[in-house]
Amino acid sequence: MFRRVSAQTVLTSPEPDTATAKRPTVVLVGPVAYAEARGDGWSENHPLPPAVAYWRQQNRDAGADEAIFAGVESIAYEVHQLLAQHQVAMVPTPWLVGVALFVGKGLVLWGYGQSQRQGADWAGLLAGSGVYGLVGLQSTISTGLLLPWLLPTATVWIYLLPAIWSPTHD
Numbered sequence: 001m002f003r004r005v006s007a008q009t010v011l012t013s014p015e016p017d018t019a020t021a022k023r024p025t026v027v028l029v030g031p032v033a034y035a036e037a038r039g040d041g042w043s044e045n046h047p048l049p050p051a052v053a054y055w056r057q058q059n060r061d062a063g064a065d066e067a068i069f070a071g072v073e074s075i076a077y078e079v080h081q082l083l084a085q086h087q088v089a090m091v092p093t094p095w096l097v098g099v100a101l102f103v104g105k106g107l108v109l110w111g112y113g114q115s116q117r118q119g120a121d122w123a124g125l126l127a128g129s130g131v132y133g134l135v136g137l138q139s140t141i142s143t144g145l146l147l148p149w150l151l152p153t154a155t156v157w158i159y160l161l162p163a164i165w166s167p168t169h170d
Contacts, residue, residue: 026079030072044071090146100152104159113163121164129153
């Protein structure tokens with residue numbers, strides 16, 4: 001995605017790198033590890049996020065030995081995301097709350113919570129919420145479609161809790 005090049009290398013290089021000359025190139029110029037340049041201790045360097053440390057280790061990046069994450073490096077990741085068009089689209093929460101209304105009411109009409117095993121009903125409700133959360137995460141990773149979790153899950157719970165706590169379980 002990007003590589004660090006010192007300013008001296010860029011200035012003394014007689015010709016551009018042939019590997020990057022074949023495709024459009026974005027050049028970002030910024031300080032890395034120059035905390036003393038300003039003189040007041042302010043720095044554009046931040047502690048290395050765990051995900052970036054993992055990527056550097058997996059890719060054997062030239063900067064893998066450094067434990068800093070420069071501000072210009074975070075901008076490089078943002079530019080890469082924009083150029084590669086890795087965008088996440090969110091499904092509107094009201095749409096999924098509407099679907100959750102039908103799912104919750106349908107489960108109540110189907111007889112959810114009418115069994116004599118209240119523990120199994122609770123386990124099913126918790127498992128269903130967890131599975132929906134995992135499906136939402138996988139959807140975001142695989143397709144870039146973000147599914148809201150809290151309000152749709154709460155809507156289903158609002159329908160099913162009275163059925164689970166009904167007097168038939170006593």
